[in-house]
Amino acid sequence: MYWSKTLIPTLREAPAEAEIASHQLLLRAGLIRKLAGGVYTFLPLGLRALRKIERIIREEMDRAGALEVAMPALQPPEIWEQSGRAQTASDVLFKVKDSAGRQWFLSPTAEEVITTLAAGEINSYRQLPKNFYQVSVKFRDEIRPRFGLMRAKEFIMKDAYSFDTTDAGAMASYQKMYDAYARIFARCGLQSFPVEADTGVIGGSHSHEFMIPAATGENEVAYCEACGYAANIEKATSGVPATAPREIGAAVEKFATPGVVTIEALAKEPYKVAANRQIKTLVYILDSKPVLILIRGDDQLNETKLMARTGATAARPATPEEIFELLGAHPGSLGAVGSTFKSGAKTVYADERLRGANEMTTGANEDGFHFRNVSIERDITVTQWFDLRTVNAGEPCVKCAKPLKIRRAIEVGHVFKLGTKYSEKLNATFLDETGARKPAVMGCYGIGVTRTLQAVVEQSHDKDGIVWPLAVAPYTVCITPLSVVPGSPAFTLAEKIYTELTAQGVDVILDDRDDRPGVKFKDSELVGFPIRIGIGEKSLAK
């Protein structure tokens, strides 16, 4: 390609709309342009890099035995009703109506479609296992699109779905995808690492996310350098010891704490109750049912864990008004000692770290009062114990007890073992060797292709611009003749090299613009071609 024939609208300054390096560079190097918030046009250069990533993905998916298909972006709501996700995923679904007034969903993912296909076409264990994939535009009504391609309303995703006869088979399919993902990101020039993950609204039992370390990432990951344990902070656990029991103390005693509504205030004079000797009482509404949650004063509730442990599909903190209605006190004075909701039985979930804790202090459900000498097992009726806390850096690794570290990362891929959740609801069953009808055991696997593109830029850039890894560079070689006069020695040689490299299948761009050398050098470095061949009189003379 000759530079003057394509469109590479480089910008000298970063547009004000872009905050992070990769977003600024994608705009400045002329790879993408925004049409609306979270909606982008790919220019020729951006599309070339995207296609290279897609090609790597296809090669590795094919190598792993997956079959490429193309499913509709326009999907009938009925199958979403059938899977139950019309409700659970409602927030992210784009809903459109046709001229007859019939409603459609724009595909945010395709479990329902592929499972419907499998229900119709797969009848025998002899046809399994199968793994189908596609690379296509997905739509999600993101509440807040962010950072260019990082979180967009419309984006390109590779999604794959495996069907197996047994759980062990499904695990093997899962492992194949896991391995393929590691290869895909490595081939894209990315340093990625897999972490244990929560399964969220997709559902399922077993899941890993592939992360790219980046300060601008939207995820936090806890990891252990000693043994390799790594998990999304939403999922991570640590080996923190339970709260140390003390001598069995006196009976529960109420004492006045006028104006004290925070853990910190209670930890100070004159009360001096250390945060780790306090029980924090939170009120949450889980699927419209109120529950009390007990967490140690120095810990933070992990809402993802709360939803995962309780199976709730929606969780939110109760409002101060709801709390007063339920408990008769305001936040800051709440407790679970003998308390009941005014309507119905109370449900109390307590964090494992509080097991056996005594001589604790907690709110008295009366504004301005707390209880001391509380023994959680003696004085509080705990409905169920769960691991509900968020791990902190420095805590001992669950596997090897070495200190955990925490860092931010970009999620570029996610693999799930789904089990039979979708196959049962959508009747994707088969007959086994004995003639018994069984639901297929499924897995699903996603890669954010456009996000991966931006992750490459985020991970690989310098002060002058993008530094493309060889495998995904829009052009591998940029030839920069300093004279573009036809017939001049520099331009003649440039065209000769261009012809030879192109004939060998190398992606080459020749900067034939009649601009000063500095401009051409700066532009080539901004775009970040792996190799530049500069040809001028000085180099020719040598």
Next chain:
RNA sequence: CGGAGCGUAGCUCAGCCUGGUAGAGCACUUGGUUUGGGACCAAGACGUCGCAGGUUCAAAUCCUGUCGCUCCGACCA
């Protein structure tokens, strides 16, 4: 949706507080000079000052509403 900020030329921004003929740099067009690290000279083109309403003799500027964009939070590939 809650909190914060911003909408003036293709891009970066000034002007707004204190109302009175809409500006700069870069980019663009033409001519000339220049040519190994974002050149220079001259001439030129480019604006419903996001939109709507109000106040005023007069609004980019003041007031109200509205739309859009960005950041923090809830959501995720």
